[in-house]
Amino acid sequence: MNPLLAQFLAEAADLLSQVDEGLLQLERDPSDPELVNEVFRAAHTFKGSSGLFDFPELTRLTHAAEDLLDAVRSGKLSLDSGMTDDLLAAFDLIRGWLAYVTTHERLPATAGPAGQSLIVKLRGPLGGEQATVNPSAATVPAGPVIDRAPDWLSLFDEEWLEKSATWLSSTSATMRFIRFTPDQGCFFRAEDPLHLVSQVPALAQLDLIQPFEWPPPEEYDEYACLIGFVLATRAARGELDYLFRYVPDQIEIVELNGDAIRRHLTGEEPPEPRADESAVAAAAQSQAENLELARDAYAILTAAQRSLTFGESLTGVRLSAVARSVAAAAAALGVPVETADPDAETLNAQLTSLLTEARPTPDETPPPPPPVERAAPVDRGRADDPGGQVGTRILKVDQEKVDHLMELVGELNVAKNGLTFLADAAEEEFGSRVLSRRIKDQYSGLHRIAEELQAAVMDVRMLPLSVAFSRFPRLIRDLSRRLGKTVELVTEGEDTMADKDVIEALGDPLVHLVRNSLDHGIETSADRQAAGKAPAARITLTAVADGDAVIVEIADDGRGIDPDKVKRKAYEKGLISEEELETLTDSDAVDLVFRPGFSTADQVSDLSGRGVGMDAVRASVEKLGGAVTMRSQLGRGTSTRLRLPLSMAVTQVMVVSVAGQRFGIPVDLVVETVRVPSGELGRVLHQDVVVLRGEVVPVIDLARALDMPWTADPAADRAILIVSMHGQRVGLLVEQFHREVDVILKPMEGLLAYADEFSGTALLGDGLVLLVLNMKEVLSLAARAQ
């Protein structure tokens, strides 16, 4: 299922229960404005999010419910139990639909009519004016009803109208004419009226509605939609209703035949808008066939009467809307009425006669009076009816609880590891091999469960990288606009999952890198064109999973890094020696941008370039246990690659001992472990080295670096751990290798916080505290010691 839809369904379940509860409380205490507000807000949210999906019936029904609640909220109406029943019925119906959506991903086929009758009822207390649009649209009789030609027909080309009228008359066919007036702000809702128009099937003619007066060019707002369209099409009414289903208030559709157009052309008044014989005949016929229709019409009439007798006097547009709906309903019942120039009294009188006239129709079961019909859905949707499950159930859990669970899993692992020591002790100290084996059996069972538990908790903490990427479209849009550059953002692999801590920690470095790309990497459109590139630059954010790490890459196709410029700058700032200036390779030069105090931009801008950028990025990524590398091609672009562990909760460390003390080294850094005879250790200048497969690797005595007195047994082989830091290999002379363990790393805090050479402590299974080395600091410590 579409993840957006899944989320909507999950939220909908919450909102629905909120509405239910609110409505029931409201019935008991209808005067509480806070309660009304709450229910209204829930309904409003619901309507808003339902609009994201292709469920027009759902949106329409919630819209009707929202309008009723809005009227109650503003004090125009007071909620009675009838309305509450209608509202509850509406939301019960919605619940049923959503249960269907959960399994079928679409609304049930019956949604249209079922929703329609409820909409009519919900609109009833409001005067039912909205109901007119939908019932007449949804229940248009089988035969075409010829509308009166509207004034806007004159926007069409006269000659074309003339030709069309002749053709339509001689073929006794009709055409649909549409006026589409998008509102000014429609571009902001990502609507494109012309696109909608281009989708109209069998479009015969398109013309413009231009503004009375165009604004002067300097005041012209390109984001305000000023124009509209009139169009003529042979597409069926249903196709048009479907196509324009999201903008029903912006379109007006009329059905015209040749005579109607000709009357418009000659300026002649139509004989009688509703007295068209064929229309009435068709309506009467369809009425006989369709009992539902008659019922709907009856409901409209009741609603119209209710709104007329409601007390508030209806005037102008609303009154004529009611009048139109009455006319449509009356026509559907086969009793046409004259509503050309309505006023409230005559309309009311007509309604009363219509209602009495329509009720005892002999050849059909009389339409049930409104109260009975209203009670029906309430009976159907009893509270004890399970009504299907809406969405999958989703728990919202406090982040801290998950963190706590993770900690407990870590403790469990440590406690579990203690069993292996116990098994050894059982055998060695108490001499019971059988007991030892039984403990080991127990351990393996426990181990499996603990692993699964850990995987499950980790899974809970996993988030897609789209969470970290989501802020970039906006950021890039704003920044590129400010810098006057055209930039296109491409994201790939947003659904790659990583631990939430990693995702959270990734945010700042990513923002830094993207800003750097925008500010320094990407040229202005003019510069790009001069360099023969496309005027719009492209920034690509890619995420891929790589074993137990996730790789995030930020690439741009900008000007790239000039290695010579970087070297010169670094030399000027005293970051490298003159010798390095000559010898550094280009890729090493690019790496210089990560040095503290380096900034290449000639001018410090407000975006980046204060010289705190890249070294901060490297530091924060390394703090996460990750690595940053940068590649750049002059004139072609730069790509920065962040490699981060999938999860930070558990760290794999290699345990080694130095001078009798055990230390942990992150496994990510370890390349290999070697034992070399002491004679093979060479010395170059003041540095011990070992030659491995033709490569000279410097060796650091870890004991000396950590200031722990220890002399190696001269006869024994030397144990050397080869680690890789920033692509360089370094050997660490240690006393002994132990195994790899998974540990929960606790940062150095309190009195130990100054000790930079350790990245944290961890508790081992036998109760020993393991100090985990921060290799970067240890190496610089060793460099200072020499």
Added chain:
Amino acid sequence: MPLELNETTATLSDVVTVDEVEPLVAWLRTTIKPKVNLRRCNHLHTGALQALLLFQPRITSSPTDAFLATQVLPLLRGSSGGPVLPESEPP
């Protein structure tokens, strides 16, 4: 690239979205006697159409897209206000 702006000629191609409207309007504002090439344009956002209506640049080549050529281009050609000229068929 949907929008290529040169000194006097703008070339619109593929689908012109709302994102292209602002640069297009900025270009139309500053360009004297602008010319617009629509040949490879498949869709014009309403905002872009509106801008072309207001600034009335010369359309140098008509679009190959059927909808644009038969329905939209006549609107641009005859957009001096009032009724659309009868000879508005694309040449």
